[in-house]
Amino acid sequence: MTNATDAAEPLTGATTGTPTVLPDSFCPADGTRVPGGSLTWSCPTCRGPLDLDFSPSPAPLKALAGRVNSLWRYAECLPLPAPAISLGEGRTPLVELAGPVSAKLDFLMPTLSFKDRGAVMLAALARRLGPDRVIADSSGNAGTAVAAYCARAGLDCTVYVPAGTSPKKLEQIGAHGARLEVVDGDRESTALAARAAADEPGTFYASHVHNPYFLHGTKTYVHELWEDLGGRLPDALVVPVGNGTLLLGAALAIRELHTAGLIARRPALYAVQSAAVAPLAAAWRSGADDLVGETPMAPTYAEGIAIPRPLRARQILRAVRDSGGGFLTVTEDEIAAAQRDLASRGLYVESTGVACWAAVRTGALGDRTTVVPLCGAGAKTGLAEAMVG
Template sequence: MTALPDCYCPLDGTRVPSGSLAWCCPSCGGPLDLDHSPTPASLGSLSGRANSLWRYAECLPLPVPDCTLGEGRTPLVPLTEGVSAKLDFLMPTLSFKDRGAVMLAALAARLRPERVIADSSGNAGTAIAAYCARARLPCTVYVPRGTSPKKLEQIGAHGARLLVVEGDREATARAARAAADEDGVFYASHVHNPYFLHGTKTYVHELWEDLGGRLPDVLVVPVGNGTLLLGAALAVAELHTAGLIDRRPALHAVQAAAVAPLAEAWRAGAEDLVGVTPMAPTFAEGIAITRPPRARQILRAVRASGGAFHTVTEDQLRHAQLDLASRGLYVESTGVACWAATRDDGPLGATLNSRTAVVPLCGAGLKTGLAG
């Protein structure tokens, strides 16, 4: 059996040995990173490999698991001149979260905990429930009151136990973290567990392969807890260090204007969150996170790439969803945030000029219906 890499705290360097059920740094309580610096395979060597994210085996910290559902290798289609969309809503559970969830389920299957728990506003919970079902692992998912009924139905259909928390997304996370400290529990946290990030990074490895060994000038990424953005930063670093790309794309992060703590910190020039951001209603419920635990890492990654933060209004989200639907793409209201920012009337669209860009369409419209 392949040995697992250790985890470590990026803030104070505390190490957590492989095989541990610890879900955070025992010293500061912060999220962990993985001591894993792989070298990607060359473009030519990928031919004939499995048509899933597991084709990038050299970069993944786990071997192909029994619980795979063939996740990854989603289509890349043009939207406008210079801007393409990666259709990550065409995953087994209809969201990009499958990329990370399969890694968590595979890790849990190796560690054999008594039970698995997760917290989510919907998509991560459905993905973890599905892959735990595939791995025959008992699973409990904590969700906030007000989660989309369609997502609740999907979680329950996979056999997971649902615990609805009275309160917002932050209250839900606190409830799950309290349970995570119990003996024999594996906390399948898409925020704290670094294996999730090593799943989401395959989004960029696929783009690199699809574009013939290059990346676009700009990667536009929705940010709540930042798991797709941080995964993208990991992949870009791997490809650049290996000499497989000669320049790094700029990472442009998008938040809903209604709940934009990271964008506010960015505008203030801060290295961490500033003040307390209240929760407000938004169509982009999946990225409505008031206190992302990896805030410092997210801000640092965007700055290092030469990118920026952008916010979109509720009207822009609504119009972007209808616009994509008119192009044949029915995407949930959170998943259209990047297109809302990149359209000609969006905060990024006017500044792209001739630069190429890719936006992820992260979740299927069937999960939430139309905004408004």
């Protein structure tokens, strides 16, 4: 096992422009700092999620020509050098859907979901730190991605999942050699079980919510859009939000590009939630800066974003507000109809992954240029109407 102090030493042969010393983390709520290279997974004071003290400068468009065709082409913006464990993640296609709306096909990732963007960062970090074990908790896609990249990195991995997780996702996690811990209860019960295990010595908690490296992986979604659109971004970015990892990553990338003078204006961020479990949308409607009241768990086809108490709620609400965007909710009938509609266009997407198309396909954002992510493959869950709800 690599000592955490040793892990902070510079690497050799790192990609030019990428830091070789791990940056510190800090708590956005109270400012508590955590040294780079530590296995500490949450704020030691309040136990909240961490952010990374890392403010990169992206390369100009012309400098990207000829670089590796994966998310690692944005080396200047990533807190780790390109790892040997890469599966070529990133650089997914951008296709027109209808009118001003285009879709980024992130279900074409190696494990068939956008979570690969963040999972490769977590596995690369874990490999550098050398823990005895890696654990993760997930309703499916994040756990699958972490399991795959840990297999690639030769890391011992256990994934905690809630009872009722799609059998197809469980099969995929197990196929990568990870141990499964099925927790009786909902998504939050699963997270609590994983966090208890995460405090054991020698454990790396590959949390896509707590660990800020995950956000610096998901932000490459926007860097790719910027490159594919010739150095600009659309009027609006519409993203599904449960724990908010894609939205917060998008906000990071937008800030980086704007600060560097590579975009003249920032796009509006629109967050999509299932109407059945929409705590952030409820807070937005009330004008609150944080969650209001309790949101009960309820059945929904959009299981991947059914998070009653997202830990980064304040950050999500602030990011949407600062962008001039808003929140949209979709019903179960709208989700099912959107999944059928995309399938009729040749795109078979899982029920959570169609939520953004469900929100905008009838013209909710007017004639503004808009991009939606299609986040996971339909093979992971099947058709919405066939799911047990």
